[in-house]
Structure formats: C-alpha cells, structure tokens
Amino acid sequence: MKAITPLMKQYNEIKNKFPNSIVLFKVGDFYEIFGKDARKCSKVLNIVLTKRHKKSDIELAGFPHHSINNYLPKLIKAGFKIAICDELEKTENKVILKRGVTEIITPGVVTNSEVLDAKNNNFLGAIYYQKNSQKLGISFLDISTGEFLVGEGDQNYINQMINKFLPKEIIYPKQKKNYIKYILNNKIQLQSLEDCFFSFNYAYKNLIQHFQTNSLKGFNIHKLFLGITSAGAILAYVCNICNYKINHITSIKRIDLEKYLNIENFSFENLEILTSKNEDAVTLLKILDFTYTPMGSRLINKWLRFPLKNIKKIKSRQKILSEFLKNKKIVKPIIKKLKQIADLERLIAKIVNLKATPYDLLILKKTLKNIIDIKGILLDSKSKSLKQLAKKILNCNKIYRVLEKVLFADAPKTLNKGKVIKPGISKELDKLRNVVTNSENTIFKICERERKDTGIKNLKINYNNIFGYYIELKKTFKRKIKIPKNWKRKQILANVERYITEELKNSELKIKLAKANLSQIEQKILADLINFVIEEIDKTQHNSKLIAKIDVILSLVRCAKTYNYICPKFNKSFNLYIKGGRHPVIEFKINSNSNELTYVSNDIFLTREKKQIFIITGPNMAGKSAILRQTALIILMAQLGSYIPAKYAEIGIIEQIFIRVGASDNISIGESTFMREMNETASILNNISERSLILLDEIGRGTSTYDGISIAWAIIEFLHNHPKKPLVLFATHYHELNNMISYYKRIINLSLSVKKINNTLIYTRKLLPYGCQNSYGINVAQLAGIPNILIKRAKKILSLFEKLKSFETIKLYRNYKIIKNFFCNLKLKQLTLAASITILKKIKFFFQSARIA
Structure with a gap:
C-alpha cells in the first residue's frame, strides 16, 4: 500500500466533509482537483487530466x-456544487x-456575474412539509440581489410558485426526500439538508436576529408557520x-397571490408570455422589454409574472407612464443616464460579501452619479407626478462624494496593479509613494550614470521576480568595456549577461518595503471605504428599486x-369591452416583415347579463386561436399598467385568466393529448371565480366527434349556468354548438369570415355576428399541398357524409349485418305512413352511397 502524502491526507479530510462537492484545492498558484472530481472537471472544462507524479x-x-472566474461558470452551469x-x-x-473551505457555490447560491443571467433572477428555493398538513411552506432567496420571499399553500400553490420564480436549486429536509420529489415533478436541482435546520424555533430566532426585530409581524409573515420554517x-x-x-x-416579503391576476401554469405557458417551446417564437416579453438596466429587465419579467388586480395601483402606473409621454423632452436624457447604470443590486451583493474590487467601487460611483442626474432631470420637469417620483429617490450624494474623493478615476481592477487611493487621504501613504518614486528615480539615475561611465547608450536596467533589478549587458559590448568592480554577475544567457550592484539592491529593498506597507495601507483604506458603503446599503437598495421601476x-x-398603443380604462363592473383589439405579437411580426399587410383588429364585448359566452366558429387558419390569445394578452398588459394594442378599452378588473389552447402529449407521465386537455379543463372548471376570463379552444377534439360535441356542449352549459357567470370565449369546429343559442340566453354566436373565390380561400380575419357552418378543411389541405387525387377523394367522401343525417345511417352504410338485422326486426304492421317513407329513403340512400363508394 502506497503511503499517503500530508497534502493528500489534508485533501481527503476536507473532501470527506464535503462529499457531494467538487473541491477546488488551492496549491500555490493553482486550484487542483483530484480523483473522480478531476475526471468530471477535465471533460467539462476541457483541461488536461494527468497524475500527481x-x-x-x-x-x-x-x-x-x-483564472477561476473563467472556469467556475462552466462548472456551475454543469450543475456541480x-x-x-x-x-x-x-x-x-x-x-x-x-487550508479550509472558504466558500460553497451551488447553482442557487452564486454571485459570479459570469454565471448569472443579467435579465433574470437566480433564486434558491426551500420547501418545508409537515406530516398531516395539507399546506407546505416555501421561500425563495436571490443572494445576488437580496430579494427574499416567503409563502405557504397547498401543492398546487407550491407548483405555481416554482413555475413563477424558476429556482435554480431547492433545498428540503432530508427525511422528506420521496415526498418532495413526488410533488415537484420537474428537473430543478434538489439539495437535501439535515432536518435540524427545519425547526420553527430555530428558523424564527434566525430571522429575527438577522433583521434585528422583536417579531416578524412587521413583515406580515408571523402566521406562516411552515413558511417561516423554510425561510x-x-x-x-x-x-x-x-x-x-x-x-x-x-x-422579507410575503407571496400573496390574492393581490395579483392569477394565471395558471398551463395557461401561462399557452400564452407564451416569457418563453416558448418554439425556438424562433416571439414572446410578449420580447415585445415589451426595452429596458436599459439589468434591474429593469428583471423587474419587467416580474411584472409579467404578477400582473396587478388593484385598480388604484394599476392607475398609478398608468399615470406615471402618461406623464412621461406628455414630457417627451426628458425621456432621452434619462435613457442616456440609464444606459450608464450598472447592475446595482448585484454590485451591492459583491460589496457586502467583500468581493468588490476598486474597479467595482468606481462603477458604483459612476452609477450613483447617474442616479443623482436622473433625480435632477425629474425635479426639473413640469409634472407634479414626476417631481414626486424624483423625491422618492434618496439622496446618495454623500456616498458619491466619498468615493470621488478617495478613488482614482482610473483605479485598476485589483490592488497592487496601480494607484487606487488618491493623494491627501493618508499622509503615511503619500510618504511611502514618495519613497517609491524617489527610489525609482534613483534607479533611473543609476542607469544614466552607468551608460555614461560605460559609453553604452542602450544599456538597460530591468526587473524580474527572481533577481529583482539588474543591469543587462549584451555580449557584443562586453569586449569593448571594462566591467566595473561593483558589478556582480548573476546570470549568463546566450546573448546577454546580467549583473547586480549593492546600490541597486538597496534601492530595490526600499521600493519593496515601501510597496508592501503601501499595499497594506491601501487595503485598510479600501476596507474602511467598503464598510462605509455597506452602512449606506439601505439607501442604495431603495434607489436601485426606483431606477428599475x-x-x-x-x-x-x-x-x-x-406600436401605437392606447391607455385602457378600468372600472368595477364585470364587463369587458375591447374595441379594435390587436394581437401584440402577431402585429409585431407583420410589421417586422415590412410588407403591406396590417393586422385586422376586432371588437370583443362580454357582459355577465347578456353576452357572457361567445362561441366562435370559422375555418382552420382563420384566426380563432389568435382572438383568444389576443384577448388574454391585452388583459394581462392592461393590468400590468401598460398601454395596449386597441382603439379603446374598458375593463372590469379580471382576477383569473384561464386559457386552454394547443394540443400536446405528456408521454413521460403517461398522458395522452386528450387526457392532458381534460386535466387542464377540469382545473379551470374547478377554480372559477366571478371575475374569471375563460378562453377555450377546440375542447373535445381529441376524442370521437360525438363524444367531443357532447363534452363541449356540457362544458358550455355548465359555464352558462354557473352562479359565478365567468366571461367565456369558446372557439370550436363543432358547428352543432351554434344551436345552443336557441336554449341559452347569454350565449352569442360569432364567426371569423372567409371568402371562397374559385376554390381559393381568402381570410379576412374579421369577426361576424353569426355562426359558421363550414370548416373548409379540404380547402386548407389543398393549400397545404396535399396531392390532388386525395383532395378529389376527400370531396367525394365529404359529399357522402353530408348526406348521412344520423348515426344509424352511418352504421347502415358500414355494416351489412346491421342492415340485415334492421330489416328482420321491422314490425311492418306497426309502421305508420310517415315511418314507412323514412325507411324507404334510408334504403334508397344506402344503395346510392354504396355506388359512390
């Protein structure tokens, strides 16, 4: 057995304490990785795998x-701890x-800017589950920005929160592993933690000590027993x-879904608000995001996840937006300043964790100057609202002045790489700099003197880490001069020889001692400067949030x-009126293609009393799904506080949007398209409120025609008779549903118009106040390039089925045994004249259809 070296013994002891981590082991100027970890990292980092000796x-x-900042992001992105x-x-x-572990970095706990996405938060999540409780506690923390959120609810609430915050990692109690994995059902990295950390008393004490409060009542989370435990x-x-x-x-903030417009996870995905399964798709975020700061990018992302349902808050956002539109002259100057503002939230995290360089403090100084300028621009505006906004920006002149006074404008990224602290801050520092300058001047004078004495004009005094300062003499000159006695030869190379002198060594020693002391003083001043900035952290964070807004x-x-958007009006009614509404994404695509097309706008007017449910029919590709999505996106944008793509809009606040469109299997958990459709529809029907907007597309198409029609009819009937009377748009190809207006008073038929000219369909995309009786499916198939022979055959079969007026007749045509039984079981004596005529028609039709086939 080979003896283990002291170094490897030390490594093994540390590795045993962190068995699930890749240990980057500092050895001199390198971080070394051993064993299995080395094999994994060599592949991820594309570095050489070798042996210790x-x-x-x-x-x-x-x-x-x-080079750690180059390699660390790759390891984190690979999912390593x-x-x-x-x-x-x-x-x-x-x-x-x-040696010792100074830092643990995981996908959910990282501040490195190379790893982080500037436009998105990097949340770490924690879940706590207590046996016999129907609720779970959940919390989210973004260590890079300082955002801390907590909540509790049932399994549906937890999954909804995870889908909204998208944590990179979730910690949970070790003993609850199986249950946590069961409820999460996604690919988020999980990290178990000893159960002792999930103690309410421990958690409560931990939180009040950190926030330096007597209780958690001030944060309105004191009743969240499970949430506090996770936090x-x-x-x-x-x-x-x-x-x-x-x-x-x-x-720490409570996640209260009741304050926001609720959009279920599947509805959120269907609307393609932030992301899309299609790589080339344009999302709503892409349309709306013209932000210039990383904080702004993250905030608009958050606003889209949590649209408001408080009219007062919505109108407050609309008010500021309208004031900026009225005061156009100040917009460009403010944007110019915003472009120069750094990621203040994440810069603060670096400063607090003592990872800030002098360069980071310079960036902070420049950012604060731009914030001061923005405050001044707003104060100089003529708008009272904008002046009030300016007053909310806290005075950060003090921090800026101190940074301006202490730091050189061109301070390097690290100490010892150049001047950092300005003269006049420390007398001792200035004195040491003079020593360095004088000693360097002395070396320069020595070089000039030796050149004069030797007659060699290009004689050089150089420096390296091994010899320090030395005189370098080319061998071609060595024969021409007599080497001075005070020169001591230190190294012989191919073309040169290197010499040192006592005088040089003395000057070098003075420089080294002065620089060492100088570095210590600079570090002390820099540490004091960082502590001063940390003391003002509340102000900086407050201003960061305002700048983001x-x-x-x-x-x-x-x-x-x-995009020529308008300001929607809000009221307390249960009505929805959108005049000339447009789909923001489709309109953007049309305009981007620089063609002559324009998006065809449409009106939607829903009321609980008379126009509660719209059944929308029309051919394939006519735009039924677009109308549904368009309506949802307009509502979301309006309750975001944004202007909207329409000519006019009056909106009774919406509390929930449910949208069921598209068809996709979830084979991984054994769900068919139809099963997934029914699951999502069931979720909608079981969570209706009186301010719900329900948008259903082609419900029932995943099963047989008659089953589908029956299900669709029953769903519409259920929604019509529901005591909450939700507003509904129902797009369908089942034209039989148009008959429902004869039985239900609050149902309206609409259709998307299409013109058929010489067997060619022309889509006008305009909503008409009546139902459509033809889907034009064969025409669409022809447009798609289906072979003509198939199109002709399809038309023949269509003409046949159009004559099949009942389900019994279809059976007669398909099965001769049924025909035989049909005739054998006829009770001729009991037949009326009318019944006899009907049977004769069926017989005649059967033989005609058989001939067609």
Whole structure:
C-alpha cells in the first residue's frame, strides 16, 4: 500500500466533509482537483487530466487560481456544487499549510456575474412539509440581489410558485426526500439538508436576529408557520453552510397571490408570455422589454409574472407612464443616464460579501452619479407626478462624494496593479509613494550614470521576480568595456549577461518595503471605504428599486409610442369591452416583415347579463386561436399598467385568466393529448371565480366527434349556468354548438369570415355576428399541398357524409349485418305512413352511397 502524502491526507479530510462537492484545492498558484472530481472537471472544462507524479495513481486536473472566474461558470452551469478550499496562512517554510473551505457555490447560491443571467433572477428555493398538513411552506432567496420571499399553500400553490420564480436549486429536509420529489415533478436541482435546520424555533430566532426585530409581524409573515420554517432554513444554508454574508438582505416579503391576476401554469405557458417551446417564437416579453438596466429587465419579467388586480395601483402606473409621454423632452436624457447604470443590486451583493474590487467601487460611483442626474432631470420637469417620483429617490450624494474623493478615476481592477487611493487621504501613504518614486528615480539615475561611465547608450536596467533589478549587458559590448568592480554577475544567457550592484539592491529593498506597507495601507483604506458603503446599503437598495421601476415605465412608454398603443380604462363592473383589439405579437411580426399587410383588429364585448359566452366558429387558419390569445394578452398588459394594442378599452378588473389552447402529449407521465386537455379543463372548471376570463379552444377534439360535441356542449352549459357567470370565449369546429343559442340566453354566436373565390380561400380575419357552418378543411389541405387525387377523394367522401343525417345511417352504410338485422326486426304492421317513407329513403340512400363508394 502506497503511503499517503500530508497534502493528500489534508485533501481527503476536507473532501470527506464535503462529499457531494467538487473541491477546488488551492496549491500555490493553482486550484487542483483530484480523483473522480478531476475526471468530471477535465471533460467539462476541457483541461488536461494527468497524475500527481509518475508513480502516483491519483488523477489530477487544475487551473491557475487567477483564472477561476473563467472556469467556475462552466462548472456551475454543469450543475456541480463547488467547495473552494483556500490556503489560510502564508508560506513560511512549512511542510503543509493550513487550508479550509472558504466558500460553497451551488447553482442557487452564486454571485459570479459570469454565471448569472443579467435579465433574470437566480433564486434558491426551500420547501418545508409537515406530516398531516395539507399546506407546505416555501421561500425563495436571490443572494445576488437580496430579494427574499416567503409563502405557504397547498401543492398546487407550491407548483405555481416554482413555475413563477424558476429556482435554480431547492433545498428540503432530508427525511422528506420521496415526498418532495413526488410533488415537484420537474428537473430543478434538489439539495437535501439535515432536518435540524427545519425547526420553527430555530428558523424564527434566525430571522429575527438577522433583521434585528422583536417579531416578524412587521413583515406580515408571523402566521406562516411552515413558511417561516423554510425561510429560516434557507438563511442558514446560505449563511452557515455556503459562508455568504447577508447584510444586503434587509427585508422579507410575503407571496400573496390574492393581490395579483392569477394565471395558471398551463395557461401561462399557452400564452407564451416569457418563453416558448418554439425556438424562433416571439414572446410578449420580447415585445415589451426595452429596458436599459439589468434591474429593469428583471423587474419587467416580474411584472409579467404578477400582473396587478388593484385598480388604484394599476392607475398609478398608468399615470406615471402618461406623464412621461406628455414630457417627451426628458425621456432621452434619462435613457442616456440609464444606459450608464450598472447592475446595482448585484454590485451591492459583491460589496457586502467583500468581493468588490476598486474597479467595482468606481462603477458604483459612476452609477450613483447617474442616479443623482436622473433625480435632477425629474425635479426639473413640469409634472407634479414626476417631481414626486424624483423625491422618492434618496439622496446618495454623500456616498458619491466619498468615493470621488478617495478613488482614482482610473483605479485598476485589483490592488497592487496601480494607484487606487488618491493623494491627501493618508499622509503615511503619500510618504511611502514618495519613497517609491524617489527610489525609482534613483534607479533611473543609476542607469544614466552607468551608460555614461560605460559609453553604452542602450544599456538597460530591468526587473524580474527572481533577481529583482539588474543591469543587462549584451555580449557584443562586453569586449569593448571594462566591467566595473561593483558589478556582480548573476546570470549568463546566450546573448546577454546580467549583473547586480549593492546600490541597486538597496534601492530595490526600499521600493519593496515601501510597496508592501503601501499595499497594506491601501487595503485598510479600501476596507474602511467598503464598510462605509455597506452602512449606506439601505439607501442604495431603495434607489436601485426606483431606477428599475423608472426603466420599466420608460420601456412601456417606448412600446406605446412605437406600436401605437392606447391607455385602457378600468372600472368595477364585470364587463369587458375591447374595441379594435390587436394581437401584440402577431402585429409585431407583420410589421417586422415590412410588407403591406396590417393586422385586422376586432371588437370583443362580454357582459355577465347578456353576452357572457361567445362561441366562435370559422375555418382552420382563420384566426380563432389568435382572438383568444389576443384577448388574454391585452388583459394581462392592461393590468400590468401598460398601454395596449386597441382603439379603446374598458375593463372590469379580471382576477383569473384561464386559457386552454394547443394540443400536446405528456408521454413521460403517461398522458395522452386528450387526457392532458381534460386535466387542464377540469382545473379551470374547478377554480372559477366571478371575475374569471375563460378562453377555450377546440375542447373535445381529441376524442370521437360525438363524444367531443357532447363534452363541449356540457362544458358550455355548465359555464352558462354557473352562479359565478365567468366571461367565456369558446372557439370550436363543432358547428352543432351554434344551436345552443336557441336554449341559452347569454350565449352569442360569432364567426371569423372567409371568402371562397374559385376554390381559393381568402381570410379576412374579421369577426361576424353569426355562426359558421363550414370548416373548409379540404380547402386548407389543398393549400397545404396535399396531392390532388386525395383532395378529389376527400370531396367525394365529404359529399357522402353530408348526406348521412344520423348515426344509424352511418352504421347502415358500414355494416351489412346491421342492415340485415334492421330489416328482420321491422314490425311492418306497426309502421305508420310517415315511418314507412323514412325507411324507404334510408334504403334508397344506402344503395346510392354504396355506388359512390
């Protein structure tokens, strides 16, 4: 058995403490990785896999420590949990240095800008489940921005929250592994944690100590027993296990879905608001996002996930938007300033975790200057609302002035790479700089003197880390001069020789000592500067949120101007009136293609009393689904506070949007298209409120015609008779449903018009106030390029089925045994004249249809 070296013994001890992590083990100027971890990392990082030494069987991979920001993002994106093990003491002739893990980095706990997506949050989630409880606690923390959220609810609530916040990682109690995996049913990375962290008393104490309060009542979360437990666990995980400082986490918010327009997960996906399964698809986010700051990008994303349903708050956003539209002159100057604002939220996280460089502080200074300028521009405007907005921006002049006073404008990214602290801040620092400058001048004078004494004009004094300062003499000149006695030869190379002198060494020593002391003083001043910034963190975070809001509002201003959107009106009615509504995404695509087409607008007027349900029929490709999606997106945009694509709109606030469109299997869990359709429809029917908008497309098409019609009819009937009277748009190819207006008073038939000229369909995309009786499916098939022989055959079969007036007749045609039984069982004596005539017609039709076939 081979002896284990002290270094590997130390590594193994640390690795055993972090068995599920890739340990980056600092050895000198390198981070080294051993064994199985080395094999994994060499593939992900595309670096050489080798051995520690020739006789060793321990595999090794590594990279220079200064390149960690290049390699770390790749490891995190690969889903690895990283433990960074650093040297905790300086080299002082020790056999083995003291080392320890200084930081744990996981997909959910990371502040590295190379890993993070600037436009999206990077949430870590925590779930707590207590036996015999129907609720679960959930919390989300973005360590990079300081956002901390908590809530609790049933399984549906939990899944909805996970789909809204999309955490990169979720922690949970170790003993609840099977249950947590069962309810989540997605690909989010899970991380188990010892059950002791999920204790209510521990969590509660942890939270009030962090926020320095006597209770959690001020955050309105004190009654969330399960939520508090998950929040305390997530805080402990980040702080105690991952070693992150959390001073920038200054508040915790309750996730209260009741305050927001609710859009179920499947409806959210169907609307393609933020993402789409189609790679080339344009989402609503892409249409609306003209933001210039990372904070603004993240905020508009959040607004789209959580549209408002409070009229007062919606009108407040509309008011600011309209004021910016009226005060056009100030928009461009503010946008110019926004473009120069850095990611303030994530910069704060770096500063708090003492990872900020002098360059980061310079970025902070420039960002604060632009915020000060934006405040000034708003104060100079003529609008009272914009002046009030300006007053909400807290005064950050003090931080800016201190940073301006202390830091050089061209401070480097790291210490020891150039001047960082300005003169006049520290007398001792200035004195040491003079020592360095004088000593460097002395070396320059030595070089000039030696050139003069030797007569060699291009004689050089150079520097390297091994010899320090040295005189470099080319061998061609060596024969021409007599080497001075005070020169000591230090190195012979092919073309040059290198010499040192006592005078050079003395000057070098002065420079080294001065620079070492200088660096310590600069580090101390920089540390004090960072602590000063941390003390003002609340102000900076507050301003960051306001700048994000201004950025989003200006983004919506640009949308309103660019796309000719209007401001919708809100009221407390249960009605929905959209005049000249347009689909924002389709209109954008049409305009982007630079053709002469324009989007055909349509009106929608729904009321609970007379026009509760619209049944929309029409041919394939006529735009039925577009009308449904368009209506949903207009409502979402309006309750976001945005202007909308329409000529006019009056909206009674909507609390829930349900939309069921498209067809897709979920084979992984054994769901057919029809089963998934029925599951989603069931979810809609079981969660109706009096302010629900329900949009259903082709319900029932996944099964047989008669089953489908029956289901669709029953659903419409159910919605019509429901005591909450939800507003409904129902698109269908089942023309039989048009007959429902004869039986139900609040149902209206609509259709999308189409013209047929010389067997060619022309879509006008206009809603008509009556139902359609033809789907024109064969014409659409012809347009798609189906062979003519098939089109002709389809037309023959269609003419046949159009004559089949009953289900019994279809059976007669398809099965001769049924025909035989039909005649054998006829009771001729009991037949009336009318019945006899009907039977004769069926017989005649049967023989005609047989001939056609």
